Amino acid sequence: MSANKLNVVLYWHMHQPDYRDLSTGTYTLPWTYLHAIKDYADMAMHLEHCPQARVVVNFTPILLEQIDDYTKQLINFQKTKQPITDPLLAALASDTLTSDIDRRIELINACIKINRERVVHRYPAYGRLIHLNEKLNSDPNIIYYLNDQYIYDLLVWYHLSWLAEYTRRNDIRVKKLFLKEHTFNYDDRMTLISVITELIGSIIPRYKNLAEINQIELSTTPYTHPISPLLLDLSCATETMPEAPMPKDEKYPGGEQRARWHIQKGLEVFKHHFGFYPQGCWPSEGAVSTESTQLLQEYGFTWYASGAGVFWNSVNKAEQANSNDEVFYEHLPNQVARQSSICFFRDDHLSDLIGFEYSTWHADDAVANLVHKIEELSKQDDRSENSIVSIILDGENAWEHYPENGFHFLSALYDRLSNHNDIELTTYSNYLQKHHSYIQKLPALATGSWVYGTLSTWIGSKEKNQGWEMLCEAKRHYDEVIDANNISQEQAEALTKQLALCEGSDWFWWFGDYNSAETVSDFEKLYRHNLRNLYQLMEIEPPDYLSFSFTFGHGDPAGGGSMRRSGE
Secondary structure, eight states: OOSSOEEEEEEEEEOOOOOEETTTTEESOOHHHHHIIIIIHHHHHHHHTOTTOOEEEEEOHHHHHHHHHHHHHHHHHHHHOOOOSSHHHHHHHOSSOOOOHHHHHHHHHHTTOSOIIIIITTOHHHHHHHHHHHHHHHOGGGGGGOOHHHHHHHHHHHHHHTSOHHHHHHOHHHHHHHHHOSOOOHHHHHHHHHHHHHHHHHHHHHHHHHHHTTSEEEEBOOTTOOOHHHHHOGGGGGGTOTTSOOOSOSSOTTHHHHHHHHHHHHHHHHHHHHSSOOSEEOOGGGOBOHHHHHHHHHTTOSEEEEOHHHHHHHHHHHHHHOOSOOOOOTTSOEEETTOOSEEEEBOHHHHHIIIIIGGGSOHHHHHHHHHHHHHHHHHHOTTTTTOEEEEEEESSSSGGGSGGGGHHHHHHHHHHHHTOTTEEEOOHHHHHHHOTTOOEEESOOOOBOTTTTSSTTTSSSHHHHHHHHHHHHHHHHHHHHHHHTOSOHHHHHHHHHHHHHHTOSHHHHHOSTTSOHHHHHHHHHHHHHHHHHHHHHTTOOOOGGGGSOOOOOOOOOGGGGSSOOTTO
16 A cells, blocks of 8 residues: 555536526427436436545536426426426426427437437337337338327337436336336326436435535536636637637627626526535636636635646746746646636546547446556656546536446446545545645646637637627627616616526537537527527517528537547
């Protein structure tokens, strides 16, 4: 047993954009509640069953609001049959299905958006239903012969397949539904609704409890997950991509005020749900600049995290500015000149192994390989007792590519790391309490994100720049309406929240031909719809260009594009 253990942080980022149409309250896509009943629930379970494990978990405020909204809607439905505003969940809970052919096709198509290798092959009864749907593509008239029972069975199987693995294995109600396989009736579906309600309703209390017993550290992100450096200065992106074209607008109108609003609003939402303010922040997509991290410090964040690409760009920036031979270590905490907050940088290689490689390995082999690589890091650095290895990735998107939702991998991972003689599984705040005197001084911080070390995922191409130009124009109108002071406080708050949805990073993530056509279409339509809603709230005729798509996907990215390799 080593006297000096290597510190390791597992940092899971839980995030979904707001899929609600605020003008109607209707959810346009179901991903928030589906990830809640599968990934967020399973992750809590793994931690509850390995109490010696320590991790950091990040919840975006807009995700917390949606989880809370789904919980309230489902409880109200069970009490009073109040309608659910998510169309897919509402269909599962309905006693009659729509007779509209187009809507029936939409329901069927929604229920086949599932990982074929890991889910459909596991459940032959589900596979048979999907096989029938495949015939629909070759002969659309088959829709007239697919009755309500077929659609109900498909809805049940889709939701069963999205349940947390632990629930599938242990909940007797769910096991009975799996055994039944077909001809699910109303009572069966109400049973499934009860399971879903319990899972969603448990998410926030379970993580709050894990934080209260100091097993996890909770952190947050600005409200709707905006790229704060770009709100502050669109042209800041040219620091690490000087040749990239930029939008016509060099600045986002009133950007500093908006960046501050997102931080403050995010902190309020976090405290409302968890009862305290967090010490740490995962800036949206790990996107940072000197100006944006200064704001984090002003709002009381002790630490924040970003990607290794930002670290190395910052080192290069420091070396160009100074002629000394100072050596910088990737696996040490950092403090940027004239700032007190501490920055931790992601180990891209180890994080990407979990995100993209280990899903095809046997769980024990994958964990053994990861632990070996961590051990090698300890041997390479004689400062290992102060080093900290940050493994940071999505807490939801990787696991559908693993057997059984990553059940075996995560169980083995927590067990091996938390019981290793030479590894200390810790949180950032706990680490800083013990190692506060070993802070590496970075003379400068390069602008960038965890993806490539740049902001190219959100700006610097024709489609992404066009998205920013649309947003800038809408923001100028917003400023005029607010400055005129002719609307009520309630109207102003509605306008500001709608603007915040438009400022989220997720829309820009998907703009571009390298993404898949279906996903680009979903998010591009949502973006234009959110902008139209903003104009309508301002009582201004939306620009004609919002009626037409401006970006189209043709790619087939790894993992469907919801995750990205850091250096791809």
